[in-house]
Amino acid sequence: MNRDLLLLSREFDNYQLPKEKKYLLNYFDSVIQEAFLKYYFVFHDFKNFTDHTGISVQPKWLKNLHEKLQIIEKAHKEAKLNFDMAGVLEIENGNYKFNKHRSK
Numbered sequence: 001m002n003r004d005l006l007l008l009s010r011e012f013d014n015y016q017l018p019k020e021k022k023y024l025l026n027y028f029d030s031v032i033q034e035a036f037l038k039y040y041f042v043f044h045d046f047k048n049f050t051d052h053t054g055i056s057v058q059p060k061w062l063k064n065l066h067e068k069l070q071i072i073e074k075a076h077k078e079a080k081l082n083f084d085m086a087g088v089l090e091i092e093n094g095n096y097k098f099n100k101h102r103s104k
Contacts, residue, residue, distance in 0.1 A: 012042040012053070026094025027072055028065070032057065036065050072096060 015038040017024065028037045032055055039049050046062045049055070075096060079087035090096055 012039045015042050017041065023076070023092040023094070024069070024072065026092075027068065027096075033065060036062065037069070040066070040069065 012035075017037065021041070024037055025034065028034055035053055035055055036046065036049065039053060040046055043052075046066055049062055050057060072091065076088065076091045078084075079091060
């Protein structure tokens with residue numbers, strides 16, 4: 001779908017995460033963080049998040065949320081590829097300790 005139409009329709013306000021991504025709500029649990037997730041999955045970037053949503057946040061904070069998302073999704077993907085079901089469950093239950101894995 002056209003990005004302009006997605007914006008005009010405010011698709012990101014009504015977006016529902018796919019069933020296989022709902023585990024991310026364990027890690028993005030505030031209203032603003034959930035808005036970030038929805039916006040990101042609709043537009044696949046966060047460059048215009050503040051302008052489009054009207055939610056005022058620092059660009060560095062958005063970058064940190066994006067990094068957090070990438071780390072969690074990468075760990076989830078690796079656990080699935082390695083058939084590490086305990087790891088998949090840990091991540092999906094919201095118990096993954098991603099901070100220790102963050103790159104500085």
